[in-house]
Amino acid sequence: MKKFITAAFMLALPSTQTHAAAPLCEFQAHAPDSHVVTAGDNLWDIAEKFLQNSWCWPKVWDQNRESVNNPHKIYPGQTIYFDRQRGKLSLLDNKVASSTKSEKLSPRIRAAPMQAQAVPVIPAHLLELVRTMPILNNIQMTMAAKILAFSDGRNMGMKNDAVYVTGPLEGQQHFHVVRPNLHIKDPETGVILAYAGKRVGVVRLVSAATDAQQAHHFTVTDSNAELLAGDLLLPAMPTKDLSDFPPLHASAAISGRIASIFRDGLWAGPYDLVAINRGHLHGLSAGGTLSVVKQAKIKADNSRTQNNLTAPMQTIATLLVTDVTDQVAFAMVMRAIDGINIGDLVVSSEGAAK
Numbered sequence: 001m002k003k004f005i006t007a008a009f010m011l012a013l014p015s016t017q018t019h020a021a022a023p024l025c026e027f028q029a030h031a032p033d034s035h036v037v038t039a040g041d042n043l044w045d046i047a048e049k050f051l052q053n054s055w056c057w058p059k060v061w062d063q064n065r066e067s068v069n070n071p072h073k074i075y076p077g078q079t080i081y082f083d084r085q086r087g088k089l090s091l092l093d094n095k096v097a098s099s100t101k102s103e104k105l106s107p108r109i110r111a112a113p114m115q116a117q118a119v120p121v122i123p124a125h126l127l128e129l130v131r132t133m134p135i136l137n138n139i140q141m142t143m144a145a146k147i148l149a150f151s152d153g154r155n156m157g158m159k160n161d162a163v164y165v166t167g168p169l170e171g172q173q174h175f176h177v178v179r180p181n182l183h184i185k186d187p188e189t190g191v192i193l194a195y196a197g198k199r200v201g202v203v204r205l206v207s208a209a210t211d212a213q214q215a216h217h218f219t220v221t222d223s224n225a226e227l228l229a230g231d232l233l234l235p236a237m238p239t240k241d242l243s244d245f246p247p248l249h250a251s252a253a254i255s256g257r258i259a260s261i262f263r264d265g266l267w268a269g270p271y272d273l274v275a276i277n278r279g280h281l282h283g284l285s286a287g288g289t290l291s292v293v294k295q296a297k298i299k300a301d302n303s304r305t306q307n308n309l310t311a312p313m314q315t316i317a318t319l320l321v322t323d324v325t326d327q328v329a330f331a332m333v334m335r336a337i338d339g340i341n342i343g344d345l346v347v348s349s350e351g352a353a354k
Contacts, residue, residue, distance in 0.1 A: 026052045027060070027087065034093070037078045043121045043248075044320075044334055046074075050082060050089060060089050074119050121245045121287075122320065126271055126332060130322040132224075133262065133273065134234070136180055136195040137325060145169060145233040147177070148215050156226040163203060164215035165233060175218075175233035177201040179225075184260045184328055186277045187343045193277060194328040196262065200225040202236060251290050251321060252283025253348040258292070258340060259328070267339030274319065276329045276346050284321055284329045291349045292317040292340050316340070318349060 031050045051060070074080070081090050120127070145167030150157045157163050178197035185192050201223035209216050220227060256278035261268045268274050278284055293313045316338040319331035333340060 027082065027084075028052055031082055033084075034079050034081045037074050037076050037080065037119055039076045039117075041076070041119050042123050043074070043119060046080070046119075050080075060087060075117075076119065121248060122332065122334070127245065127322075129273065130330065130332065132199045133330070134176075134178060134197050134199065135184075135275075135323055135325050135328055135330060136178065136197045136232070136234075138192075138194075140232065140234065141180060141195055143168070145175070145216070147227060147229050147231045147233070149229060150227075156228055157201075157220050157223075158226060159201075159220050159223045161220045161227075162206075163218045163220060163227060165203075165218055166209075166215055167233070169205065169208060169216060170235070172235045173205040174221075174236040175203050175205075176236050177203055177220075177223075177227055178232045178234050179228065179230075180232065182260060182262070184275045184277075187257045187259055188277065193259065194275075194325060196260065196275065197232070198225075200231060201227050203227075203233065246285070246287030248287050248289060248320070249285075251285075251288030251348050254278050254282050254284065254290075254346070256282070256346045258342050258344045258346060261340070261342060267341055268333055268336075269339060270333050270336050272333045272340075273322075274331055274333060274340065276319075276321075276331055277327070278346070279325050279327045279329050281326050284324050286321055286324055288321040289334075289349045290319040290321065290331060290346050291315045292319060292336075293345050293347055294338065313345075316344075319346065 027050055028048075035046060035049055037046070078091070079093075081093050083090050145165050147157075147163050148166045149164045151162040151164075154161070177200050179200050180195045180197050182196040183192045184194045184196060202221045203218040204221050206217040206219055256276050258268075258274050259277040260275040262273040262275075276284075276290070292315070294316050295311060295313050317336035317340055318334045320334050321329050321331045323330040
């Protein structure tokens, strides 16, 4: 059985510009005439071959709806053509279409086996990083069940070990074990907005406590690190297909700040994870893109000038929002031309923030 191939074109890093500038729909000067999608491709890297601006792909994609059933996915084996005469991306090769005037051409559709997996937005191992680092709110920190102890007087547990837990289970039997390892503080107010956790394992209920003097008995079904007393238990969620990422879109116009960087060192770069002090309450959602902007300082080349000069605000990075709570969003650095630091300004990739 065959499945019609669908196509779309996603985001690339905006060219360095002031964050208030309107986006221009232009193609890369060195863009190829075509690109054959292969296994291992991702939309970010493909988009960079064609477009200068993140937000122009809907305008430049040829509106061939007979071939484009799902505008958020492409598949290995599909060829994307760059129609330079019309300034369009298309499933149809314009050179072939213009080689004869007597033949009436209709849209051509590529087919692929149904099991063909859509090309992911970003590499799967980066999405796996996001999945293993949930955002924890204050309620989860105080109310979640916690590991109390291990069998035989052990100080830690691994796969197949017995663990003893205290706290409410709310009828659940399977839990992710999460270790809070970083607080996310608002750089503007100093208030702790949330906590970042690290998933260290999975546990399954063996027997629940029958009174307040007993502990729940669990067994460790999976672990990627040692489980420790004090680790939290959060209800296990069904595993999602890593390629099933929300459609990419322009984030709401915001003015926020980098609140945390999840790596050793002071600066974040490409494929690092950062936290932003804005969330659902500010209009952000997974799949949205944001820009980090910074005002460079310029030292005057004049001995009589004592003060440094300042340059206009410049876009230094593009962020992809991966997870959102009410007040905090996690985002991955997709492209960067300079280091990102806590406190750096974050705005919508479309232009000026409110």
